[in-house]
Amino acid sequence: xxxxxxxxxxxxxxxxxxxxxxxxxxxxxxxxxxxxxxxxxxxxxxxxxxxxxxxxxxxxxxxxxxxxxxxxxxxxxxxxxxxxxxxxxxxxxxxxxxxxxxxxxxxxxxxxxxxxxxxxxxxxxxxxxxxxxxxxxxxxxxxxxxxxxxxxxxxxxxxxxxxxxxxxxxxxxxxxxxxxxxxxxxxxxxxxxxxxxxxxxxxxxxxxxxxxxxxxx
Amino acid sequence: xxxxxxxxxxxxxxxxxxxxxxxxxxxxxxxxxxxxxxxxxxxxxxxxxxxxxxxxxxxxxxxxxxxxxxxxxxxxxxxxxxxxxxxxxxxxxxxxxxxxxxxxxxxxxxxxxxxxxxxxxxxxxxxxxxxxxxxxxxxxxxxxxxxxxxxxxxxxxxxxxxxxxxxxxxxxxxxxxxxxxxxxxxxxxxxxxxxxxxxxxxxxxxxxxxxxxxxxxxxxxxxxxxxxxxxxxxxxxxxxxxxxxxxxxxxxxxxxxxxxxxxxxxxxxxxxxxxxxxxxxxxxxxxxxxxxxxxxxxxxxxxxxxxxxxxxxxxxxxxxxxxxxxxxxxxxxxxxxxxxxxxxxxxxxxxxxxxxxxxxxxxxxxxxxxxxxxxxxxxxxxxxxxxxxxxxxxxxxxxxxxxxxxxxxxxxxxxxxxxxxxxxxxxxxxxxxxxxxxxxxxxxxxxxxxxxxxxxxxxxxxxxxxxxxxxxxxxxxxxxxxxxxx
Ligand code: B12
Numbered sequence: 001x002x003x004x005x006x007x008x009x010x011x012x013x014x015x016x017x018x019x020x021x022x023x024x025x026x027x028x029x030x031x032x033x034x035x036x037x038x039x040x041x042x043x044x045x046x047x048x049x050x051x052x053x054x055x056x057x058x059x060x061x062x063x064x065x066x067x068x069x070x071x072x073x074x075x076x077x078x079x080x081x082x083x084x085x086x087x088x089x090x091x092x093x094x095x096x097x098x099x100x101x102x103x104x105x106x107x108x109x110x111x112x113x114x115x116x117x118x119x120x121x122x123x124x125x126x127x128x129x130x131x132x133x134x135x136x137x138x139x140x141x142x143x144x145x146x147x148x149x150x151x152x153x154x155x156x157x158x159x160x161x162x163x164x165x166x167x168x169x170x171x172x173x174x175x176x177x178x179x180x181x182x183x184x185x186x187x188x189x190x191x192x193x194x195x196x197x198x199x200x201x202x203x204x205x206x207x208x209x210x211x212x213x214x215x216x217x
Numbered sequence: 218x219x220x221x222x223x224x225x226x227x228x229x230x231x232x233x234x235x236x237x238x239x240x241x242x243x244x245x246x247x248x249x250x251x252x253x254x255x256x257x258x259x260x261x262x263x264x265x266x267x268x269x270x271x272x273x274x275x276x277x278x279x280x281x282x283x284x285x286x287x288x289x290x291x292x293x294x295x296x297x298x299x300x301x302x303x304x305x306x307x308x309x310x311x312x313x314x315x316x317x318x319x320x321x322x323x324x325x326x327x328x329x330x331x332x333x334x335x336x337x338x339x340x341x342x343x344x345x346x347x348x349x350x351x352x353x354x355x356x357x358x359x360x361x362x363x364x365x366x367x368x369x370x371x372x373x374x375x376x377x378x379x380x381x382x383x384x385x386x387x388x389x390x391x392x393x394x395x396x397x398x399x400x401x402x403x404x405x406x407x408x409x410x411x412x413x414x415x416x417x418x419x420x421x422x423x424x425x426x427x428x429x430x431x432x433x434x435x436x437x438x439x440x441x442x443x444x445x446x447x448x449x450x451x452x453x454x455x456x457x458x459x460x461x462x463x464x465x466x467x468x469x470x471x472x473x474x475x476x477x478x479x480x481x482x483x484x485x486x487x488x489x490x491x492x493x494x495x496x497x498x499x500x501x502x503x504x505x506x507x508x509x510x511x512x513x514x515x516x517x518x519x520x521x522x523x524x525x526x527x528x529x530x531x532x533x534x535x536x537x538x539x540x541x542x543x544x545x546x547x548x549x550x551x552x553x554x555x556x557x558x559x560x561x562x563x564x565x566x567x568x569x570x571x572x573x574x575x576x577x578x579x580x581x582x583x584x585x586x587x588x589x590x591x592x593x594x595x596x597x598x599x600x601x602x603x604x605x606x607x608x609x610x611x612x613x614x615x616x617x618x619x620x621x622x623x624x625x626x627x628x629x630x631x632x633x634x635x636x637x638x639x640x641x642x643x644x645x646x647x648x649x650x651x652x653x654x655x656x657x658x659x660x661x662x663x664x665x666x667x668x669x670x671x672x673x674x675x676x677x678x679x680x681x682x683x684x685x686x687x688x689x690x691x692x693x694x695x696x697x698x699x700x701x702x703x
Pocket of ligand 1: 102103104105106107108109111112147148149150151152153154155179180181182183184197198199200201202203205208325326327328367394395397428429430431432433434438441459460461462466511512513514581582583584
């Protein structure tokens with residue numbers, strides 16, 4: 001029975017069916033299945049399959065995003081149960097992500113968020129046009145491992161620099177790494193403002209994030 | 218000493234055609250009206266929300282959502298002028314948006330340049346804008362100038378430095394797509410007043426206009442809308458562009474993307490007419506299609522080009538002129554891809570009756586300036602211009618007498634009619650150049666030479682000393698006041 005349930009869970013993610021995924025999560029709790037098992041042996045299997053299909057070009061972005069949404073729906077049901085049992089699911093790291101103040105370009109930033117989530121990071125996406133204070137406050141609140149900053153305008157790139165300076169001033173750089181991106185961001189700029197990581201696309205962003213966490217603190 | 222700016226050569230299509238028939242345009246427009254009244258648009262400007270509310274739109278101030286009933290859309294838009302003139306520093310380069318001709322601009326806001334001398338790729342700077350303004354001034358294909366790249370060397374006041382470099386280096390109309398927010402807006406309007414000379418001229422022949430992007434899906438930019446209001450009050454034309462990306466910020470179906478994008482644009486046009494009835498406005502639809510794997514905004518696609526002339530038809534349905542999305546390309550270097558994109562988008566939009574169109578000179582999805590690309594785009598422009606103009610079938614052109622006289626197996630080369638008419642035929646100065654051996658030369662190489670030649674030799678009439686001083690003063694004040702704070 002639980003074997004079948006786990007398979008159905010994976011399938012609900014592959015199909016991108018949020019409601020079904022949430023339903024299955026509820027069934028798992030009722031059946032007394034360990035929520036961590038439900039996640040790792042059920043839903044995550046689905047995410048991995050979609051991730052693999054995407055990597056070899058068999059599916060497109062909407063499949064990936066819908067799988068991510070279904071995963072979120074399932075986790076939302078399972079999280080309270082996990083807490084009750086005093087357990088926590090394993091995440092690769094916590095990322096606070098935002099497009100900087102004055103800039104409303106959203107697509108690239110959101111894609112980076114999707115890819116990071118799909119790869120096992122816990123992502124706090126603050127949206128676009130986000131003031132520095134808000135980003136830093138969130139990072140401190142959730143004890144972020146990484147802050148990801150997107151800027152698509154040559155006029156807003158400087159906000160990335162300012163945020164890094166503010167982090168220096170607050171002494172946050174040891175605990176939290178900074179990763180930047182956006183069309184005008186170049187490796188020169190990354191060096192100049194002393195960011196820790198950078199990528200030109202969303203898949204590269206995942207690699208960059210993984211690299212940052214392996215690097216000695 | 219300075220050089221004359223050659224007269225403009227707009228595209229005057231002999232006839233217009235429709236991509237969508239009347240019934241389809243109505244379907245699309247009804248879609249827009251339904252979305253505007255049922256779903257509404259997001260508008261984060263308190264000032265704009267008040268204007269909407271004062272004029273009868275349904276405003277949810279907490280969620281910053283505006284819903285506009287169909288009647289209110291039509292009554293507001295009925296105030297907008299269908300025809301008007303965008304002025305230039307030199308009156309003979311004014312562009313009349315009168316429905317008979319199409320004028321194109323350079324592309325704008327690129328962020329990198331292939332250096333004119335070293336050919337190395339580097340961030341763009343103010344000097345590039347100045348140089349390309351001179352180039353645009355010389356090319357008869359360019360009706361008006363978008364500061365082609367960003368003044369990255371002046372981060373906080375770059376939009377004003379872009380205007381400074383433009384006004385000083387071309388006598389043509391300038392359109393900004395970066396002056397966002399009231400603070401920058403006030404300085405820009407002041408500059409326009411200096412260029413026009415006086416208030417009345419500024420309204421009659423506005424030397425500056427503004428293009429503001431909506432925020433797909435169904436949103437408006439606070440700073441953009443507020444500078445648009447400021448421009449409109451001063452009598453300067455303002456336009457709104459949707460850059461919905463089918464699949465991410467627009468539905469993946471083409472008609473759906475038209476409706477979502479059109480709704481954004483119309484919501485902004487309505488606001489301007491509510492605040493300043495009769496203000497000159499324009500409609501601009503320049504969507505992309507999402508790359509299925511990267512999510513990127515694709516301009517080079519098989520079907521996407523179709524959306525640009527449809528945008529033109531929507532503009533006309535709403536009774537305003539259009540700025541058509543043209544010349545956008547994902548090509549990485551000047552060549553086959555950039556040429557294909559330019560030709561098909563320009564031809565379709567010209568035949569659909571676009572009044573203005575964007576974009577000569579950038580590659581890599583409107584981000585990279587190749588100095589010679591504008592010369593190549595220009596070549597395609599003239600080709601389309603001549604094709605769209607159709608055929609002269611006057612008696613002289615039909616050449617019946619000449620044909621009869623020459624007769625079977627004769628030779629036209631020796632005929633006087635041939636001598637006269639061959640001079641009137643227009644050959645590409647890029648593709649028809651021959652070398653010493655009479656071999657056709659590589660057009661790319663010719664384009665580079667031509668670009669260099671223009672930059673070396675063309676220096677348009679400068680601003681009058683008093684105007685120049687005044688613009689410099691405005692810029693210095695902005696640098697002090699805005700530059701200092703940021
Ligand atoms: C779509 C678009 C818009 C849309 C955005 C819609 C939305 N909801 O997001 C709209 C129409 C709203 C818009 C508005 C404007 N835009 Co715009 N826009 C674009 C465009 C065409 C594509 C951007 C995009 O979505 N790309 C697709 C995504 C997938 O790619 P991406 O964003 O680059 O993200 C990838 C990487 O950069 C990286 N990445 C991104 N963020 C991060 C973060 C991290 C941490 C990491 C590691 C990686 C990473 O990974 C992403 C995924 O692969 C670009 C041109 C271009 N080709 O880039 C112009 C462009 C960026 N815009 C430009 C301009 C000028 C504007 C406006 C000022 C125009 C106006 N007159 O109103 C406004 C500014 C509004 C504001 N205040 O921000 C200019 C910028 C010029 C400059 N000097 O910087 C550009 C270059 C176009 C141009 N030449 O005119 N724009």
